[in-house]
Amino acid sequence: MNAARASLLALLLCWASVALALVAVPPLVGRVVDQTGTLTSGDIASLNQTIRSFEARKGSQIAVLVVPTTDGEAIEQFSLRVAEAWKIGRKKIDDGAVLVIAKNDRHLRIEVGYGLEGALTDVTTKRIIDEEITPKFKSGDFAGGVSAGLNKMIRIIDGEKLPEPEPPHWQHQTGLFDVDAMFNPFLLIPVFLFGGLMRTMLGRLVGAGVGGGVVMLIAWFLFGSLAAAIFAGLIAVFFVLFSDSIVSSSPGSSGSGGWSGGSSGGSWSGGSSSSSSSSDSGGGGGSFGGGGASGSW
Structure with missing residues (x-):
C-alpha cells in the first residue's frame, strides 16, 4: 500500500512539474x-x-x-x-x-x-x-x-x-433600430390610440403600464434587442401618461397635427467600432478537437 501511494505521489509530482514547465497561453x-x-x-x-x-x-x-x-x-x-x-x-x-x-x-x-x-x-x-x-x-x-x-x-x-x-443591435446603419423611427407619426398614432383606449378602460397609471408593456413586447419582436424594447416601452408610457397635455399645448394642435419626426435632430452613433473592439478581446465559445495541420520552414 505504501509503495502504491509513493508511486501515485511521484506520478502526480511528475505531472505537476510538466504542467508548470509548459509555456503559458x-x-x-x-x-x-x-x-x-x-x-x-x-x-x-x-x-x-x-x-x-x-x-x-x-x-x-x-x-x-x-x-x-x-x-x-x-x-x-x-x-x-x-x-x-x-x-x-x-x-x-x-x-x-x-x-x-x-x-x-x-x-x-x-x-x-x-x-x-x-x-x-x-x-x-x-x-x-x-x-x-x-x-x-x-x-x-x-x-x-x-x-x-x-x-x-x-x-x-x-x-x-x-x-x-x-446582426449588431443598436446600429443605425442596419436600419433594424433607428431612434428617429420612434418619433415617426405613423408609429406614434397607434400608440396614442391604443394608449388612449387603455387609459379610458384602466385609468391613466395602469393604462400607461399596460400600453408600455405591449409596445415593449412588439419592439422586442421587431428589433431583436431588449434594450431597444425597454426604450420603446418607456416612450410609450410617457406618451400615454402625458399625450393629452402634449397635444393640447403644442402649436398647431387644433389644425393639421404639427408634429415633426425629428429626422434631422440627431443621429444614432452605433456600436460598429465598439463591437469590433469587444469582439477582438474574446472568443465566441467555439470548440476544437485537434483538426488542422502543422508545418515548418
Missing part, C-alpha cells in the same frame, strides 16, 4: 497577438481589419498568435491549448481557426474548430501552410506569409455554408 487581447515583435503595428492593424471585416460578414472567427517558442512542447499540443483557452469561433457552431507560429522553433500550425473541419480539412490546411505561408517565411517575409495564409483561409471558409452572423 497568452491572453487574447486582439485577433492578432505577436509576442515576438515580428509584425509591425501597421501589419497588425491591417490583419486585424481583414479579420474584423470577415467576422462581421461571415460570423466565423480567426486568430493569429506568434510566440518565440513552445519550449519543447509539440506545436500540436500547444496550439490546441491556445484554441481551447481562446475559444475562437461561435458557440455550438465552432467555426473558429487559429494560426499559431513558434518563430524561433520554426514551427507553425493551423488549428481548426469542429464546425470548419469540412472546409479546412487536414489536407487543405497543410497545403495552405506549404504553398502560401512557409515560402514567404523562408524569405523572411513573415507579414506576407501570415497575410497570404489568412486570406486563403478566408476564401475557403467563405465557400462553406454557415449560419448567418447575428
